[in-house]
Amino acid sequence: MLAIAWLTLVVIGCVAAPLLAPYNPLEQNLLEVLKGPSGAHWLGTDSLGRDILSRLMYGGQQTLAGVAIAIAVYVVIGVTVGITAGYLGGWVDRLSIALVNIALAMPPLIILLVVLSVFRNNTLIAMFLFGLIASPIMVLLVRSASSTLRQELFVDAARVSGLNAPWIIAKHVLPRLTGLIIVQAAVFGANAVVIESALSFLGFGEQPPHPTWGNMVAEAANNISLNSFMLYPTGGVIALTALALGVIGDTLRDRAVGSWTGSMLAVDVRKPAAQPSGPGTALLAVRDLGAGYLQDEGSITEVVRDVSFEVGRGECVGLVGESGSGKSTVAYSLLGLRSGGLRVTSGEVLFGGEDLLTLSGRQLARFRGKRIAYVAQEPTVALDPNFRVGHLLGEAVRRNSTLKTKEEIGERVRELLTRVELRDTAAVVSKFPFELSGGMAQRVSIAFALAGEPELLIADEPTTALDVTVQAGILGLLLKLKAETGMAILIVTHDWGVVADVCDRVLVMYKGQLVEGAPVGEIFHSPRHEYTKMLLAANPHGADPDHDLPTVNLPAAAPGTVPANGQPDSIGSAS
Amino acid sequence: MSAAEPLLRIEDLGVTYGRGKRAKSVVRDVSLSVSEGRTLGVVGESGAGKSTIGRAVLGLVKPSAGRIWFDGQDITKLSLRGRRAIASDLQVVFQDPRSSLNDAKKVGAILIEPVIAGRRLSRRQARERAVELLVEVGLTEAAMDRLPSNFSGGQRQRIAIARALMPSPKLVICDEPVSSLDLSVQAQIINLFRRLQRETGVSYVFIAHDLAVVRLLSENIAVMSDGRIVEFGPAAEVYEKPVHPYTKRLLAAEPYPDPVVQRQRRAEWEALSAAAAGVSS
Numbered sequence: 001m002l003a004i005a006w007l008t009l010v011v012i013g014c015v016a017a018p019l020l021a022p023y024n025p026l027e028q029n030l031l032e033v034l035k036g037p038s039g040a041h042w043l044g045t046d047s048l049g050r051d052i053l054s055r056l057m058y059g060g061q062q063t064l065a066g067v068a069i070a071i072a073v074y075v076v077i078g079v080t081v082g083i084t085a086g087y088l089g090g091w092v093d094r095l096s097i098a099l100v101n102i103a104l105a106m107p108p109l110i111i112l113l114v115v116l117s118v119f120r121n122n123t124l125i126a127m128f129l130f131g132l133i134a135s136p137i138m139v140l141l142v143r144s145a146s147s148t149l150r151q152e153l154f155v156d157a158a159r160v161s162g163l164n165a166p167w168i169i170a171k172h173v174l175p176r177l178t179g180l181i182i183v184q185a186a187v188f189g190a191n192a193v194v195i196e197s198a199l200s201f202l203g204f205g206e207q208p209p210h211p212t213w214g215n216m217v218a219e220a221a222n223n224i225s226l227n228s229f230m231l232y233p234t235g236g237v238i239a240l241t242a243l244a245l246g247v248i249g250d251t252l253r254d255r256a257v258g259s260w261t262g263s264m265l266a267v268d269v270r271k272p273a274a275q276p277s278g279p280g281t282a283l284l285a286v287r288d289l290g291a292g293y294l295q296d297e298g299s300i301t302e303v304v305r306d307v308s309f310e311v312g313r314g315e316c317v318g319l320v321g322e323s324g325s326g327k328s329t330v331a332y333s334l335l336g337l338r339s340g341g342l343r344v345t346s347g348e349v350l351f352g353g354e355d356l357l358t359l360s361g362r363q364l365a366r367f368r369g370k371r372i373a374y375v376a377q378e379p380t381v382a383l384d385p386n387f388r389v390g391h392l393l394g395e396a397v398r399r400n401s402t403l404k405t406k407e408e409i410g411e412r413v414r415e416l417l418t419r420v421e422l423r424d425t426a427a428v429v430s431k432f433p434f435e436l437s438g439g440m441a442q443r444v445s446i447a448f449a450l451a452g453e454p455e456l457l458i459a460d461e462p463t464t465a466l467d468v469t470v471q472a473g474i475l476g477l478l479l480k481l482k483a484e485t486g487m488a489i490l491i492v493t494h495d496w497g498v499v500a501d502v503c504d505r506v507l508v509m510y511k512g513q514l515v516e517g518a519p520v521g522e523i524f525h526s527p528r529h530e531y532t533k534m535l536l537a538a539n540p541h542g543a544d545p546d547h548d549l550p551t552v553n554l555p556a557a558a559p560g561t562v563p564a565n566g567q568p569d570s571i572g573s574a575s
Numbered sequence: 576m577s578a579a580e581p582l583l584r585i586e587d588l589g590v591t592y593g594r595g596k597r598a599k600s601v602v603r604d605v606s607l608s609v610s611e612g613r614t615l616g617v618v619g620e621s622g623a624g625k626s627t628i629g630r631a632v633l634g635l636v637k638p639s640a641g642r643i644w645f646d647g648q649d650i651t652k653l654s655l656r657g658r659r660a661i662a663s664d665l666q667v668v669f670q671d672p673r674s675s676l677n678d679a680k681k682v683g684a685i686l687i688e689p690v691i692a693g694r695r696l697s698r699r700q701a702r703e704r705a706v707e708l709l710v711e712v713g714l715t716e717a718a719m720d721r722l723p724s725n726f727s728g729g730q731r732q733r734i735a736i737a738r739a740l741m742p743s744p745k746l747v748i749c750d751e752p753v754s755s756l757d758l759s760v761q762a763q764i765i766n767l768f769r770r771l772q773r774e775t776g777v778s779y780v781f782i783a784h785d786l787a788v789v790r791l792l793s794e795n796i797a798v799m800s801d802g803r804i805v806e807f808g809p810a811a812e813v814y815e816k817p818v819h820p821y822t823k824r825l826l827a828a829e830p831y832p833d834p835v836v837q838r839q840r841r842a843e844w845e846a847l848s849a850a851a852a853g854v855s856s
Binding site: 323541549 | 728761770785788829834837845
């Protein structure tokens with residue numbers, strides 16, 4: 001508080017110097033030289049009898065202008081380059097980092113001195129340059145923060161709902177970075193005050209008799225044997241101003257710590273070429289899908305191979321497997337999410353007859369949210385914690401409908417919340433996502449997905465993080481929504497119970513391949529593939545407590561291959 | 576210690592978090608006991624207080640009421656020194672094998688260091704036992720010199736179990752040890768717990784949210800809701816003929832891997848939860 005008050009005082013004093021200063025800063029009074037503080041001259045006079053307070057106020061203009069320029073350059077360049085590099089990644093990122101490293105290797109003070117000898121005594125240019133030279137530090141900080149944010153599920157959720165990159169950066173990434181940016185700017189500002197003063201102390205910048213904080217210190221130093229008091233006001237102002245900025249930076253940092261939480265979702269799909277193909281009858285038809293993760297050396301490790309299946313309109317299909325089976329990779333490939341190095345290597349994903357893999361990002365955005373929606377495992381992570389539920393849902397409604405007025409949108413938001421069986425909608429809209437219980441948050445994220453009236457809902461382990469009683473409620477809701485809207489659901493799960501509860505048909509994945517696909521009634525009673533049999537038997541429900549559980553123990557096959565049985569041709573087709 | 580005296584006895588346990596107006600009672604009037612070589616299952620949803628009971632036994636939280644006896648000794652308010660003395664008899668396996676093993680230490684050090692610090696075994700003896708246990712839990716001696724990060728979730732849980740068994744404890748508190756594991760790994764770990772109990776006579780307090788899992792390991796099951804035990808009884812009875820409405824609802828909510836049975840369960844669950852408080856959220 002004190003620091004802010006001091007800064008305000010200094011800024012007002014300097015900006016309004018012509019109005020407030022008691023004397024003309026150049027007015028000499030040789031009768032009153034080198035005087036200490038008095039009623040007429042609060043901070044005393046200098047060697048020519050000029051009023052020190054007035055000179056400080058005028059002199060500060062130069063310093064503050066320089067500092068402001070330096071901070072502006074530092075922030076604008078740091079944030080723009082940092083966010084672009086961090087969010088976009090790839091070659092943009094590599095290029096930026098290379099430039100940053102070059103900039104960091106240059107000695108700042110020497111550059112400043114060289115520039116000042118060319119642009120004689122123009123400290124404003126020097127401070128502009130100082131901001132430029134220091135900005136790589138800001139670039140690095142912003143870049144690392146935004147590349148972490150890019151991995152957050154809520155950014156992916158925003159992408160899935162069809163938002164473009166500038167929008168996401170402005171609405172979702174930038175707000176999370178403001179704390180960091182303010183802190184860095186304040187700390188840098190403290191530095192800039194000292195550097196500016198040092199430069200004018202060294203005789204650069206505005207020349208005497210015009211005052212600057214730096215040359216006033218120089219003058220005080222020359223007269224230190226005659227009147228040592230002169231040094232205190234000038235040095236004090238510089239020290240206190242720098243200190244105040246530093247304290248503000250520190251306080252903000254302490255407050256900001258803990259509010260940035262990272263999470264990881266490593267998925268990305270970028271599509272090489274795919275061949276066009278005739279429209280199918282199913283809503284979604286996946287043919288020979290292959291996908292993998294990009295490695296550091298540029299090769300792709302394939303984790304999903306030859307996956308083909310269909311999802312009919314209004315059908316609920318379960319995608320079952322253990323971790324590492326590739327089931328989530330399949331879901332992400334369908335959504336075309338970008339992050340973490342996921343690449344589709346082959347195949348096609350036909351949605352309503354159109355191959356999603358051949359679409360550009362913008363074309364794909366038309367599908368996401370409106371026709372294909374996504375519900376993630378962690379609802380609280382998938383919802384941007386900066387905004388209230390009402391705002392988040394309103395944003396989704398605005399994007400996915402023709403509704404314009406606030407009232408219409410508010411009405412639709414309440415309707416969506418009612419559809420997901422949240423009763424006190426007025427209370428829910430004014431809450432932040434982290435204020436909701438897990439079950440409520442998952443209902444909100446389902447409402448979010450429903451905003452565009454999607455034809456297909458992809459739900460990735462939507463109840464795994466929830467208690468069983470809450471899970472039963474969410475699954476019941478999905479069943480109800482399916483019946484009401486005729487929406488198809490692809491649910492990724494490892495839980496046979498969930499499959500039995502909501503699915504019409506089930507696909508079993510093992511080591512990146514589909515090993516079996518069957519209507520839900522068949523798979524539990526007459527599974528064909530050995531793996532399916534074993535996985536079903538390993539389920540603790542209804543197991544005999546007097547015996548050990550049967551475990552999954554497939555005969556070792558060649559690495560990465562799936563022991564064949566069943567009839568792969570008919571695995572995935574819609575019934 | 577008389578023959579009738581159980582290994583662990585909890586009487587009227589109460590645990591309160593916070594003070595004054597913010598005080599929140601998370602466990603109330605809980606009385607339980609575990610005999611040697613037996614397993615007590617504790618089931619409930621998140622926030623029911625089941626983990627807090629385990630933490631109170633381990634001395635990680637201070638009880639606000641009640642007493643805890645372990646091996647004939649009152650351990651309710653044990654000094655640090657007293658804790659150290661019983662540490663080798665009372666061990667724990669946590670839910671998340673990722674955060675429960677220090678990634679900076681080799682598996683050998685993780686297993687050996689605690690028992691050497693307790694001066695129960697020489698370094699050579701400790702090493703022999705560590706290798707023995709690694710084999711026992713399905714790993715090999717080679718694991719000793721590797722870092723935990725080289726292992727999968729299931730393997731890390733095996734290492735955590737081996738660590739708990741190093742000092743030959745009498746009781747292991749298992750706090751949701753299989754909840755984060757895949758179905759196939761979960762089955763292996765459940766079998767491992769059962770086999771180790773047969774072989775060593777260790778007792779377990781097995782805490783989980785999943786009745787179907789707890790039933791496979793426990794003689795008795797306590798069902799908790801809102802800090803209290805709402806139902807207690809032999810595992811088969813609680814699982815097959817639950818009496819308390821909460822237990823019934825919990826059981827009906829666990830989806831059953833058979834579409835026909837599950838359809839009945841869902842209807843049952845909807846009726847029960849409508850009867851309880853309308854649709855829960």
